[in-house]
Amino acid sequence: MHSLFMIKKQKVIWKIDTNQEQQLKRKWNKISLKRSEGFSITFQKDRELIDRIKRETLLHNKNNITRTAAYLAYYKSHPEVHWSFLAHMVSRNAGYFMTDLKGEFLPELIEPSVIQELYFTLEKGNSMIFHDAYPQLLLYEESKRRKCSLFHLCKFFNVSTFMEGVWEMFFDGDRTPLLPSAQIINEQNHIEKNLIRTEQFQKLQHQLSFKLQEWLHLSQILFPVLPINKSIGKTMQGFESAKKRIVLGQNLYVMLFQRNNFRPVYHFACNNRHTGSRSDYDSEVFGASKSQTCHSPKEKLSFFKTKKSQKLYSPNLEEVWDNTYHGPFHSSDWFSISKNIISQIRLVSKPSPQIRVAYWAGLHQIETVYLLKQYFRLIKKNRGL
Template sequence: MPFLLDSFSDVKKELKKKMKKKSSGLLPCLSENDKQCIHHIREQTRQLNQNNIARTQAYFQFYLKHPEIHWALLGHMVSRNVGWNMTDLKGELLTKLLPERDQIAFFSFLERGSWLIFQDVYPQFLVYDLSVRCSQEMFHLLPHLSTSTFMETLWRYFWHSGDSYTLAIATVINEQSYLEKRLIQNNHFKNTVTGTVSLKMYDFLRLNNILFPYCEEEKREKTSLVGATSRHFTSLHERILFGKKLYSLLFQREKILAGVMKWAHERPHTGSRKDYWPDLFNDVNESFPRSLYKRRVKNCVLRKGAERLYSPPLKYAWPNTPHEDAESGDWFEDWHVLDYIHKEVSLNGEILNNYCKTLETIELAVMAKEALLLREEE
């Protein structure tokens, strides 16, 4: 019989106990029905984990079914941004700045992170959905799906408390901790992405904006944006706090939540930035391939007579990628990570000026690179 987790202090006690009593690695036997459930959950997760488009849609569909699971919407919106970052690598500007080797390295990094998170979190969602349908908790299945003992404890707490906020922030903690060794500290990605000059350039060009497009009643003709810029991406601490800020932006302002939901309903995710700003981006390339780049954007508006920026749909930019199985092991070692749940964060959500400057900075970098290449040819 699982320990009843009715309060947050119960969660703390349970996690302290689990830290002292390390698992032997032996899991209890499952019934035939449980085995079938696990097989179905794994298969469903595998089918939906083919690419960024499928994952992003799966998060949204789950949120529509279970709006009490806030992280599903947060995951959907962040996943849209990952898709835009992926297609930027094959879009108008970055193809002129980054060599193909770096484009592939960055895509592989984004795709691996996106794949890892989905194959960890989506089985948890399916176990919750199963619990709701059975009217009894089924969280004993989670260890068999390689879920952290931290999340198993927090799902049990959520089942009894209905505390959507705590579950969402716990999921942020879990997913970023899960990525730490498997992606950020992974030797391959250290050599190709996180420890490279290209990543420093990525930071310099401010390419780490997270945008939440939303519909405002008074601005029907154009999508509004809120968001934030991620700093120190290689710091686990900073990534968790950043996730909390994004959560507060989405769920602590009713107007923004309603506007984001309206926008997400009306705009299926394609990976092209045309999804939110069709007057600035197009999924068809309007420019001549060999012409020198001239500035086209000022304050996020096209200059007179300028072509829109090319932003391809994901299905044309990158093929589906096969993945090796995720590395085993539970990241949970210290119950003090619970402190993040009640740590105060603040975020005003102002992103437009920063984002407009980002586009202009990248344009200038493209023009500087082309001028340098011309000089070398002379």
């Protein structure tokens, strides 16, 4: 498996083969027929399992911190389910984005109402994906324990026919990248209808502040490796496009599970509890406590460091945001057998600039805009405008 990832050039490094495609289509047809005919629970232990999974999902879907921890705990118990560790690392970044909105720079650059909307969007997407994915993970866990497939219960959690068929193949022994590739596709399609295509998100997308955030390259997905200058990641662009989000997810998966990358990132994840503060991975640059307010704007950043041991404010998530779980969510109903989805079941690897350079370029860029705005305010004040 790891040998698949030793590719330097941009290319498709794995895709579903003809045999897998035929198997999946047969399973999808069978599942669709069964669902159309109706299906009821006849065993008490299955009713109890459904109730337990719903309770556990709700318990861990409290906020970004609890979700992120749940993904990692699951991966430790079931390391064959690669997606759960990818989900943990991406969810960490969602937490960083949430706290950036209350951090050093953005509150001075983005209107408070838009900051609130951006947070709700990030939080809703994070919780929607967990609400859909975590029951799948728990069904697999219980299937392993009972030594029989329980994925026919997917419909009681509004899990797509698409994923039910893929999980059946995984449980039957398919250990190709079919499952993680399918999970990336499923979750991005899941949020497409109930988040990305909503009127609320479309309005947010056209806000000047949202464009500013994208222009400043504040959307790096960072996988910390200590020392921090060895970190890896990708820049996220075109969030409104499902295809671009899927390609990004495939790239991140390939990057994360490369032989040389996995161990140090996993070591970081296991040894650094996620708080949402960027000080989790870089305590020399970021601090979870606010420093004393300076009356005149001053540059804090230097080349890959801060000046005179100053720190950028990056708070703990639970200290600046209340729990605002949006669920339960409606089914996305995104999948149909006739939908041309097979071609997307693949893994791609694309070269990208070193994330450390892009990350620091983004920090410098946002500080420059922040300082310009502060200077402009001072000039207006001094001139009595």
